Each structure stands twice: as structure tokens, then as C-alpha cells.
Amino acid sequence: MSDPVVAASIAASGAAPRARPLPCSGCGVEMTRDTLEGHYGTRVELDLCRGCGAFWFDQSESLNLAPGAVLRLFVLIDEANKALGAARRPPLPERLACPRCRASLARTFDLQRATRFSYWRCPGEHGRLITFGEFLREKNFVRPLSGAELAELRQHVKQISCSSCGAPIDLERTSACSYCRAPVSVLDARQVEKVVAELKTAQARSETVDPTLPARLVMERLQAESRWRHLELSSGWDAGWLSAGASGGLVEAGISALVGLLTSAD
Numbered sequence: 009m010s011d012p013v014v015a016a017s018i019a020a021s022g023a024a025p026r027a028r029p030l031p032c033s034g035c036g037v038e039m040t041r042d043t044l045e046g047h048y049g050t051r052v053e054l055d056l057c058r059g060c061g062a063f064w065f066d067q068s069e070s071l072n073l074a075p076g077a078v079l080r081l082f083v084l085i086d087e088a089n090k091a092l093g094a095a096r097r098p099p100l101p102e103r104l105a106c107p108r109c110r111a112s113l114a115r116t117f118d119l120q121r122a123t124r125f126s127y128w129r130c131p132g133e134h135g136r137l138i139t140f141g142e143f144l145r146e147k148n149f150v151r152p153l154s155g156a157e158l159a160e161l162r163q164h165v166k167q168i169s170c171s172s173c174g175a176p177i178d179l180e181r182t183s184a185c186s187y188c189r190a191p192v193s194v195l196d197a198r199q200v201e202k203v204v205a206e207l208k209t210a211q212a213r214s215e216t217v218d219p220t221l222p223a224r225l226v227m228e229r230l231q232a233e234s235r236w237r238h239l240e241l242s243s244g245w246d247a248g249w250l251s252a253g254a255s256g257g258l259v260e261a262g263i264s265a266l267v268g269l270l271t272s273a274d
Contacts, residue, residue, distance in 0.1 A: 030107035033128070033137050034060035034100045039107075042084070044077035052077060055107075058088035061097050061174065063143055064107060066135040070146065075206045078147065085140045086267045089260045097174035099187055104137060106130040113137060120146050126188075141172035141190065141259060149199050150259050152191040158183055161192075161258075168192070171259035195262030 029038040032055075039055035046052040052072050055064040063070070063081075073081070104113040113128035116136075125145035127138035144150045150171070153161065162179050170177055172190035184191045 030055050030064060032057035032060055032062070033064070033104040033107055033113060034062060039064060042080075044080055045074040046072040046077065047074055056084060056088070058091060059097070060100060061085075061088060061092075061140045062100070062137055063140070064135055064137050067133060069135075070138070070143065075203045078203055081143070082263055083267055086260075086263050088140070089264070096169055096176070099173045099175055100139070104128050106132065106134050108132075108134040118146070120148055123148055123151075139172055141170070141257075144195070144259060145172070145190075145193075147199075149196055150193040151196045151199075152193050153183070153258075157194075158192065169257040169260075171257040174257075192258065194258045195266065197262075197266075200266060 029041055031037065032039050034057060037057065037059060039057045041053060041055050044052045044054065046069070050072060052069045053066065054069065056062075057064075105111065106113055109130065109132050111131050113130055113136075115126060116129050117124065117126045119125075123145050125138075125142045127136045127142055127146075129136040138146065141150070158179075166179055168177050168179065169175070170185035170188060170190055171193060173185060173188040175185055175187035177185050177192060179192070
């Protein structure tokens with residue numbers, strides 16, 4: 009049976025979104041709004057452009073996302089990637105305007121632990137635009153491939169799409185995107201496991217404690233570890249797994265596999 013804690017968190021999208029959607033800084037199309045759970049009972053509102061593959065967060069709200077909200081975003085990213093199909097997202101234009109004040113957004117580089125990521129921020133502090141790939145870097149959900157992994161990948165695949173900007177990467181010549189310089193990366197199953205464990209812990213604290221709770225938590229932990237081992241094994245370089253990525257990227261394929269695991273029956 010499917011995991012009730014994870015399934016409930018994926019299904020819940022929070023309160024009704026605000027009126028008047030914002031235009032996307034990249035393409036001008038109205039973005040989709042969603043309200044997600046934040047830490048300590050707060051709510052986080054975000055805007056999503058599926059065409060550009062980007063989120064707009066007011067100020068620094070992405071830092072306040074609860075584990076269940078992050079899982080919800082995995083599903084939104086996967087849905088957007090699948091809707092794209094075989095098409096490739098074009099890179100964002102050089103000039104991006106704030107959807108609120110129309111000022112030019114400033115490209116900003118930051119560091120989360122040992123992972124570099126970038127986003128575009130409004131000089132008036134109205135918010136920031138971040139692509140799906142860079143959002144996952146900020147949350148430490150992706151990691152660069154090791155030398156051995158790159159060598160193995162090159163034996164099976166000659167070109168993939170950059171998970172940060174969508175540009176093609178010629179694996180025979182480089183191990184990073186020539187457009188945005190992001191290294192070829194994959195979804196880090198262990199980091200995802202950590203988020204799900206945090207979600208389960210928070211859910212357990214909110215429930216009435218019963219004598220069987222410790223045993224149930226141990227069993228759930230064992231089931232989760234089995235899932236992540238399966239995810240890591242399925243994230244080899246066989247053509248079937250890689251084709252699951254809607255736009256030919258390793259991170260996209262990993263997210264698709266992850267969402268399938270989270271919503272499938274045991």
C-alpha cells in the first residue's frame with residue numbers, strides 16, 4: 009500500500025492561491041500560483057512557469073518550505089517536465105524583468121553547503137526567480153557525477169539536456185553546460201530520503217503516541233531504505249531509465265522515478 013504520510017503531503021496544496029497571477033519574467037505568460045506548507049505553521053506562496061521551468065518566490069520564502077511542501081514541488085516539477093514531452097526548454101533570455109515592478113533582475117550566485125547555485129533577484133526585494141534545476145541545487149537535492157559515473161554514462165549516452173537551463177551538453181567534449189556552466193548532475197537519493205524521514209518524524213510528533221509507534225517507525229524506516237536502494241539501482245544509465253526524463257536530463261529522469269516510487273504501492 010502507498011505511504012499515507014507522503015501521499016497526504018503530495019496531495020495537499022494548502023490554502024487557495026491569491027488572485028491575479030503574475031506574468032513570467034522569462035516568457036510573459038501568466039504563472040500558476042500555489043500555496044504550500046512552511047515551517048512552524050506558516051504558509052509559503054509561489055508562482056510556477058511550466059514553460060520556462062522556473063519558480064518565483066516572494067523574497068526568501070523558499071527557505072521556509074516544510075519537507076512536505078518540498079515533496080509537493082517534486083510532483084509539480086515532474087508534471088511540468090512530462091507536459092513538455094520531447095521538446096526542449098529554451099534557455100531564459102538574458103534580460104529578465106521583475107513581475108511586480110518590471111525592474112531588471114540581477115543574476116546572483118550563492119553557495120548552499122558545498123553546492124553552488126544561482127537565481128535572479130529583484131533589486132527592489134520583491135522576490136526572486138529560480139529554475140527547477142537551480143532550486144534543486146539550492147536544496148542540495150542534486151550532486152555532480154563522479155569521474156567514474158561520467159565515464160560510464162558516456163558509454164551509453166552522447167548528449168543530454170542541462171537540468172539547470174535546458175541547453176544541450178555534448179558529453180564527449182565536456183562534463184558541464186557550456187551555457188550556464190552547471191556540471192552534469194543527478195538526483196541525490198540519500199538527500200531525498202532525509203527529507204522524507206523529516207516528514208515522517210514531524211507527522212509522528214503530531215499524532216497521539218501509542219505503544220506500537222516505535223515499531224511502526226522502524227518498519228517505515230526499513231521500507232524507505234528499500235525504496236531509495238531501488239531508486240539508486242534504477243538510476244543507472246540504461247536507455248529505459250534515461251528516457252523517463254521528459255527533456256533528456258538526468259535530474260528530470262530521477263525525479264520521474266522518485267515520484268513513481270512515492271506514489272506506487274509497496
